[in-house]
Amino acid sequence: MRLKKYISIILSSILIFVLSGCGNKDMQVTKNPENNKKIEVTIDSQINEYSPLMSSTPGIPLTAKFNGSISESNIIFHWVTEQGTFLNWQPSTGKVSVLDKDIKINDQKIYWSIDPNVKIKDSSFKIYLKIENKDNSKVIYETSIEVEQNKESFFTIKK
Numbered sequence: 001m002r003l004k005k006y007i008s009i010i011l012s013s014i015l016i017f018v019l020s021g022c023g024n025k026d027m028q029v030t031k032n033p034e035n036n037k038k039i040e041v042t043i044d045s046q047i048n049e050y051s052p053l054m055s056s057t058p059g060i061p062l063t064a065k066f067n068g069s070i071s072e073s074n075i076i077f078h079w080v081t082e083q084g085t086f087l088n089w090q091p092s093t094g095k096v097s098v099l100d101k102d103i104k105i106n107d108q109k110i111y112w113s114i115d116p117n118v119k120i121k122d123s124s125f126k127i128y129l130k131i132e133n134k135d136n137s138k139v140i141y142e143t144s145i146e147v148e149q150n151k152e153s154f155f156t157i158k159k
Contacts, residue, residue: 039066039067039068039070039141040066040067040068041064041065041066041070041129041131041141041142041143042064042065042067042143043062043063043064043065043127043129043143043144043145044062044063044064044065045060045061045062045145045157046060046061046062046063047060047061047157048156048157048159049154049155049156049157050113050154050155050156051153051154051155052113052114052116052153053116053153057089057111058087058089058096058111058113059086059087059089059111059112059113060111060112060113060147060155060157061109061110061111062079062109062110062111062112062127062129062145063108063109064077064108064109064129064131065108070131074133074134074135075131075132075133075134075140076104076105076106076131076132076133076134077104077105077106077107077108077110077129077130077131077132078102078103078104078129078130078131078132078139079102079103079104079105079110079127079128079129080101080102080127080128080130081101081102081112081125081126081127081128082101082122082125082126082127083114083120083122083125083147084101084112084113084114084120085098085099085100085101085112085113085114085115086099086100086101086103086110086111086112086113087099087110087111087112087113088105088107088110088111089111104132112127112147114153114155116153119152120149120153122149123148123149124146124147124148124149124158125146125147126144126145126146126147127144127145127146127147128142128143128144129142129143129144130142145157145158146158
């Protein structure tokens with residue numbers, strides 16, 4: 001009987017965390033060093049709270065969003081995190097690939113997470129996104145979000 005109650009509490013907590021963060025868009029001002037186009041690039045975090053110990057996803061989903069049109073045929077997404085690592089997750093297969101702290105990929109969506117066995121001492125840190133030209137690695141757009149660690153292994157996207 002105690003086990004059922006314990007499992008019920010854990011599942012309820014996970015549901016609350018997942019539902020409380022749905023649809024969150026945390027965006028920072030975009031810098032456009034290459035040109036003066038009126039296109040804003042932002043990072044949509046989809047959830048605003050995350051703990052690897054109590055989550056139904058392997059990490060915080062991060063998606064590059066554009067408020068204008070960008071030709072995606074000649075760009076690459078350069079993601080950099082000060083803490084943690086990036087993951088690639090295929091929900092249909094359940095396959096998770098650990099990437100790195102500094103990666104260049106063609107996909108707009110990536111996941112951020114930590115190794116639960118590694119302690120992050122910083123109370124806050126940043127995740128950066130640079131949109132680069134594939135041919136010459138020149139930065140076209142850049143933006144970032146800040147992540148706070150309110151308590152050990154519990155992270156919030158700072159608004």
